[in-house]
Amino acid sequence: MKLSTLMTSAALALGLASGAVAQDKTKVGFVFVGPVGDGGWTYEHNQGRLAVEEEFGDKVETVFVESVAEGPDSERVMTQMALDGADLIFTTSFGYMDPTINVAKKFPDVKFEHATGYKRADNVSTYSARFYEGRAIQGHIAGSMTESNIIGYIGSFPIPEVIRGINSAYIHAKKVNPDVQFKIVWAYTWFDPAKEADAAKVLIEQGADVVLQHTDSTAPQAAAQEAGNVITFGQASDMAQYGPKPRVSSIIDDWAPYYIDRVKAVMDGTWESKDTWDGIGPGMVGIGEISDAVPADVKAEALELKDKIASGDYHPFTGPINKQDGSAWLAEGETADDGTLAGMNFYVEGIEGTIPQ
Amino acid sequence: MIRLEKRPQPSRALSLSTPIMAVLATFIFGGLLFAVLGKDPVEALQTIFWQPLFGEYAFYYRPQLLIKGAPLVLIAIGLSLGFKAGIWNIGAEGQYIMGAIFGAAVGLAFYPAEGWYIFPLMVLAGALGGWAWAMIPALLKVRFGTNEILVSLMLVYVAEQFLASMSLGLLKNPEGYGFPGSRNLQQYASAHNAELFAGSGMHWGVVAALIAVIFAYVLLTKHRLGFAIRVTGEAPRAARFSGVNPARLVLFCLGTSGLLAGLAGMFEVSGPSGQITIDFNVGYGFTAIIVAFLGRLHPIGILLAGGLMALTYIGGDIAQSNLGLPAAAIQVFQGMLLFFLLALDVFTHYRLRFGAAEAA
Numbered sequence: 001m002k003l004s005t006l007m008t009s010a011a012l013a014l015g016l017a018s019g020a021v022a023q024d025k026t027k028v029g030f031v032f033v034g035p036v037g038d039g040g041w042t043y044e045h046n047q048g049r050l051a052v053e054e055e056f057g058d059k060v061e062t063v064f065v066e067s068v069a070e071g072p073d074s075e076r077v078m079t080q081m082a083l084d085g086a087d088l089i090f091t092t093s094f095g096y097m098d099p100t101i102n103v104a105k106k107f108p109d110v111k112f113e114h115a116t117g118y119k120r121a122d123n124v125s126t127y128s129a130r131f132y133e134g135r136a137i138q139g140h141i142a143g144s145m146t147e148s149n150i151i152g153y154i155g156s157f158p159i160p161e162v163i164r165g166i167n168s169a170y171i172h173a174k175k176v177n178p179d180v181q182f183k184i185v186w187a188y189t190w191f192d193p194a195k196e197a198d199a200a201k202v203l204i205e206q207g208a209d210v211v212l213q214h215t216d217s218t219a220p221q222a223a224a225q226e227a228g229n230v231i232t233f234g235q236a237s238d239m240a241q242y243g244p245k246p247r248v249s250s251i252i253d254d255w256a257p258y259y260i261d262r263v264k265a266v267m268d269g270t271w272e273s274k275d276t277w278d279g280i281g282p283g284m285v286g287i288g289e290i291s292d293a294v295p296a297d298v299k300a301e302a303l304e305l306k307d308k309i310a311s312g313d314y315h316p317f318t319g320p321i322n323k324q325d326g327s328a329w330l331a332e333g334e335t336a337d338d339g340t341l342a343g344m345n346f347y348v349e350g351i352e353g354t355i356p357q
Numbered sequence: 358m359i360r361l362e363k364r365p366q367p368s369r370a371l372s373l374s375t376p377i378m379a380v381l382a383t384f385i386f387g388g389l390l391f392a393v394l395g396k397d398p399v400e401a402l403q404t405i406f407w408q409p410l411f412g413e414y415a416f417y418y419r420p421q422l423l424i425k426g427a428p429l430v431l432i433a434i435g436l437s438l439g440f441k442a443g444i445w446n447i448g449a450e451g452q453y454i455m456g457a458i459f460g461a462a463v464g465l466a467f468y469p470a471e472g473w474y475i476f477p478l479m480v481l482a483g484a485l486g487g488w489a490w491a492m493i494p495a496l497l498k499v500r501f502g503t504n505e506i507l508v509s510l511m512l513v514y515v516a517e518q519f520l521a522s523m524s525l526g527l528l529k530n531p532e533g534y535g536f537p538g539s540r541n542l543q544q545y546a547s548a549h550n551a552e553l554f555a556g557s558g559m560h561w562g563v564v565a566a567l568i569a570v571i572f573a574y575v576l577l578t579k580h581r582l583g584f585a586i587r588v589t590g591e592a593p594r595a596a597r598f599s600g601v602n603p604a605r606l607v608l609f610c611l612g613t614s615g616l617l618a619g620l621a622g623m624f625e626v627s628g629p630s631g632q633i634t635i636d637f638n639v640g641y642g643f644t645a646i647i648v649a650f651l652g653r654l655h656p657i658g659i660l661l662a663g664g665l666m667a668l669t670y671i672g673g674d675i676a677q678s679n680l681g682l683p684a685a686a687i688q689v690f691q692g693m694l695l696f697f698l699l700a701l702d703v704f705t706h707y708r709l710r711f712g713a714a715e716a717a
Contacts, residue, residue: 073674079417102543
C-alpha cells in the first residue's frame with residue numbers, strides 16, 4: 001500500500017534524523033478513553049504513566065491524549081504518536097483493538113500494548129488484570145456485612161470481564177451468606193456520573209445495602225453516602241475520600257509495575273509480543289485498605305482470602321460450580337481455565353436475571 | 358444605559374463577516390486560555406491550525422480532514438434545509454446511528470458472499486434507516502402537532518439503546534469471543550467503503566458530501582422548493598399565502614436531513630470505523646448543528662465550516678499530545694467558536710444604542 005510505505009519511510013526518516021536523540025530518550029505514548037481526572041480507570045493508567053516518568057527520568061518522554069473516542073479517532077491519534085516518533089504506545093481501552101492492529105501494521109518498528117483485548121501481532125502485546133480476584137474479596141465482605149441480603153451491582157457492559165466480576169463476587173458472597181441475592185443494573189457506560197448515580201439510587205431503593213460497581217466514577221459512592229446505611233467499594237481507583245464508610249475497601253488497578261517493565265524492555269531491546277493477565281500476586285490488582293467499618297473478623301477473613309489468592313493456593317473459580325441453568329460447569333476441586341474465563345458469557349447458578357443480548 | 362435596538366433590515370455586511378469575526382475572537386480568547394494554562398498561545402494555535410495542513414506530517418493529516426469533515430458536512434447540509442425553514446431536527450445523531458445499523462445489517466446479512474451489488478444495497482439501506490428514523494418526529498408533528506425538537510432529540514437515546522442491543526445481540530461478531538461489536542466491515546471486501554485512491558482519504562462518504570453540497574446549492578437558489586424553504590423561514594404567513602404546504606415541507610426537510618445523516622452513518626460504519634459497536638457514535642450529529650450555523654446555513658459556508666471543525670478536532674489532538682493541552686481546553690476552545698458566532702449574530706439583527714430609551 002502506498003500510504004503505508006509513505007509512512008514507514010517518514011517514520012524511518014524521522015528515526016534517522018533524530019537518531020542521536022532517540023538513542024537516549026525513549027518516547028512512550030498513551031491513548032486514554034476518558035479524562036485523566038476520572039478518578040477511576042483512566043486516572044490509574046495515567047498514574048502508571050507518571051510512574052514511568054519517575055522511574056526513568058530524563059531517559060523517557062511520555063505523551064498522552066485523553067478522551068479519545070474508539071474508532072477512527074483513536075486510529076488517527078495512534079498514527080500521530082507513531083509519526084511523532086513514539087517507540088511504544090499503550091492503548092488503554094478494549095474498543096481500541098482493531099485500530100491498534102491497523103496502525104501497528106503500518107509501523108512495524110513501533111511497539112504497541114493494547115489493554116484488555118485479544119488480538120496480537122509481532123509488535124502488539126495485550127495485557128489485562130484479573131479483577132475477578134479482587135471481586136472475590138469484595139463478595140466476601142459484601143456477603144458478610146449485608147443485612148437486607150440484597151447486594152446491588154452496577155454493570156457497565158455485559159462483556160466477559162464484567163460478567164466474571166459478577167460471578168466471582170456472587171460465589172463468595174453466597175459462601176458466607178446463603179440467603180444473599182444480587183440485583184444487577186446495566187449502565188451501558190464506563191464513565192457517566194449521572195447514570196451511575198441513578199443506577200445506585202435505584203438499587204438502594206430496591207433494598208440493597210451494598211452497592212458494587214464496575215463503572216469508574218465516584219457517583220455511586222456519593223449516592224450511598226447520601227442514603228446512609230449503605231456500603232460500597234472503590235472501583236479501579238482507591239476512592240479513599242469516601243472512606244471509612246460508605247467505601248469500605250476497593251479494587252485498585254496498579255499498572256505502574258507493568259508499564260515500567262515494558263518500557264524497560266523496549267530500552268533494552270528485549271521487548272516481544274506476549275499476553276499478560278496478572279492478578280493480586282504480581283501486584284496488578286491491589287486491594288485498597290479495608291476500613292474500620294468492617295468487623296475485625298470479616299476483615300481478617302478477607303485478608304486471608306487475599307493472601308491465598310496471591311500465593312496461588314486458591315482460585316476464585318473452584319468447583320463445584322454450576323451454571324445458571326443448573327448444568328455442571330466445574331467439578332469438585334476443579335478450577336476454571338483461562339480460555340473459559342476470557343470468554344465468560346454465562347451466570348453461575350443462583351444469580352437471577354439474564355445477561356442482556 | 359446600553360440597549361439593543363432591532364435593525365429595520367438585517368445587516369448584510371455583518372451577516373457575512375460574523376463568522377470571520379467569531380473565528381478571530383476565538384483565536385484571541387482561546388489564545389488567552391492557553392496562555393493561562395501555561396502554554397505558548399501562538400504555538401498552540403499554530404499546532405491546531407497549521408500543523409494538520411502544512412506541518413511535517415500534513416500528508417497524513419490532510420486526508421484525515423476529509424474523513425473527519427465528510428460526515429459533518431453531509432449531516433449539516435441536511436439540517437440546514439430544515440433550519441432555514443424553522444424546522445428543527447436536533448436528532449441527527451440518532452438518524453446517523455440508524456443509518457449505520459441498517460447499512461451494516463444489510464452488508465452483514467450477505468456475509469461472506471462477495472458481489473458488486475452489496476455496497477449499493479447498503480447505501481440504500483443506510484439512507485432508508487436515517488430517513489425512517491426522521492419520519493417519526495415528522496409524522497408526529499404533521500399529524501399531532503408535536504414538537505420535533507423534543508421528539509427527534511429523545512429518539513437519539515432510543516437509537517443509542519438500539520445500537521447497544523445490536524452490538525450485544527443480533528449483529529454481534531460470532532467470532533468475537535463474546536465481546537460486543539459486529540464483524541469488521543473493513544475486512545469484508547464487498548461491504549468495505551474503502552478509499553477510492555489509497556492514502557487520499559477520499560471515500561464514498563466524501564463524494565456524497567460534495568454531491569450534497571451541490572444539490573443543496575441548486576435546490577436553494579434555482580428550485581421552487583428551495584424558495585418555499587427560504588420564505589417559510591423568513592415569513593411563515595407570507596409562505597402560506599404563496600401556496601406553500603407546511604406539512605409537506607416538514608416531511609421533506611426532516612426526511613432529507615434524516616436521509617443524509619443515515620448515509621453519513623452508513624459510510625462511516627463501512628469505512629473509517631468498520632464496526633457496529635456500543636460506542637460507535639461520537640457526536641457527529643450534534644457537532645453538525647454547530648457546523649450548520651457556523652456555515653450560515655449556506656451550502657458553501659457549511660463546506661468551509663465542516664473543514665474548520667475537522668481541523669480543530671485533528672489539530673486539537675495534536676496539541677494534546679505535543680503540547681500537553683488537556684482535552685477539556687480543546688473542547689472549551691470549540692465551544693467558544695459557537696458562542697462567539699451566536700453572540701456576534703445578535704448584532705446582525707440588532708444594533709447597540711447608548712443612552713436612555715426614547716419615549717415612545
